[in-house]
Amino acid sequence: MMTIKGRVWRFGDDLNTDVIHPPQFFSLDDEKVKRGLFHGLDPELQPSLRPGDVLVGGRNFGCGSSRETSVRSLRLNGIGALIAVDFARIFFRNCTNNGLPCLTLARAEDLKSLCAGGRVEVDTERALVTTDTGEEIPLEPPGAFVRRVWEAGGLLSLLPDARTGWGV
Amino acid sequence: MRGNGLVRGDGRTLSDKIIDAHAVDPGETGAYREVRVDALLGHDATIALLVDEFERRGLEIWDRERVIFTNDHFSPPATIERADISNRFLRFARERDVTHLMLDRGICHQLLVESPLCAPGSLIVGADSHTVMGGGVGACATGMGSTDILYALATGRTWMQRPATVRVRFHGSLGAHCNGRDVVLELLRLLGESGARYRSLEFHDLGHVPLGQDDRFAISNMAVELGAKFGVFVPDEVTAAYCAARDGRRPDDLPAPDPGARYERTVDVDLSALTPRIARPWSPGNVVPVRDVERRPVSVAFLGSCSSGRLTDIRDAAEELDGKAVHPHVRFVVIPASVGVFQEALEAGYVATLTSAGAIFNHSSCGPCGGIDKGVLGAEDVCVSTSNRNFRGRMGHWESRTYLASARTVARAALAGHIGPDLYEAGGAREARGARG
């Protein structure tokens, strides 16, 4: 499994996909998709991101549209993992399908220990995030299905072979 | 769980039964199961995202007759980039001879419910979150991202778990000023934006006057604004009549939940007591009764989107605007959800009534709903809209503000030039109009 190291960026509850990635940045051009991340919320945010950074939100992270450009943009900006109290369904699937870990806090109250700008290390195998003060925060262990998709490197790696079909 | 030994609370909900009926391996017990889908819905924007990957892998569509594709986001395209995206999508669909490729015919979700593929008990996936609207006719329909859809398009299968179910029972009957939009806004007020996260909302219409089909579509459509995976009406006579008129025959089967189905919770809504509702910026969960909303001038009124934009919505607006004039400071944009709806509105005379009053009609498409097309908001715009999301920046500028309401409320605000508690006071909108002479 994976270890992700990066800085924390904090968001509130119900962070929707239109705020994550405004619709006017919908494109097939990776550069445009990359630039659009959080553009309305804070145009300075995207250029400040570094590979491995971790986005931390409250409840219902990623609610709204199914447009996968929001997840593409997170990937293109090198976001390492997302941590929240809980995630919206379609967004969770989209991230998982693209191998971007969405991790749920085992205890919602631990949210306050994940401060903006702090450095964290996320261990998906042990379902644990360690802060720069050494505090260990437990995460919900991902289910078997999610692990299977992560291990395959994304949903498309589980596609049956195009030539042989399902073989049953 | 079947047969005589049924213990109350152990039975299956509607979505449990529909998922079970589509399981590839009925014996599998894990949380996630592989299921077959009856239909797949896609549009220009999200299908274009998967074209390259689909072709690179040399995949084929599992069943071209079960695929409904339309260009609705960029219909017709307004920029070169969008024209290229649209063309890529159209080429992909035409090369694969997708049976139900509908060029410029309206919003995909409306076209889905106008198709016999959307039947009671169907399991449907779509490359857009509002696919959930198929629940209006008793289908378990749900939105997914392009990667999930690519997988389903190639295999006719996806993974699903049985969601916990929240039963919503409607009692009484809707008052003259309310429609399905007010009902679903009330649910958002009661439950909040994550109130049905990952759940199936199972709607039981127990009123003595059943909700109309358009009301049901509006309710199912915004189930996803509550976070729901499905928003499914238990099929009844209204469903059967709608399908019979659409398909030329009654549905074979009207699936029902078990009498002792297990519900996570039950929410009862008294429709008779409901008054018009409005969601304030910037959350569809930020709902208040119209009588409690702050007075604020509006510059744009939008009647359209997959959430509304159906015949009864256009009728309600025509009723409000008949023989009157839209406030001179308001741009009133109307977009019928499909070309079929537009033709019906033409025949009924609503288009003449509304255009005489100063409204403009745009081609059946998403329009300004996702900040996409004609009617997009500038920084100072305040919009009252029948669309489903008033997220910050969604309909245009980050500083613009959108209020969500029913078509009747939107029409009254367009007349009055503002939203406010007076919209439903006797003669309120009329007086406001009279005042400007």
Ligand code: SF4
């Ligand atoms: S009308 Fe709006 S909500 Fe509906 S599919 Fe189009 S963009 Fe999405």
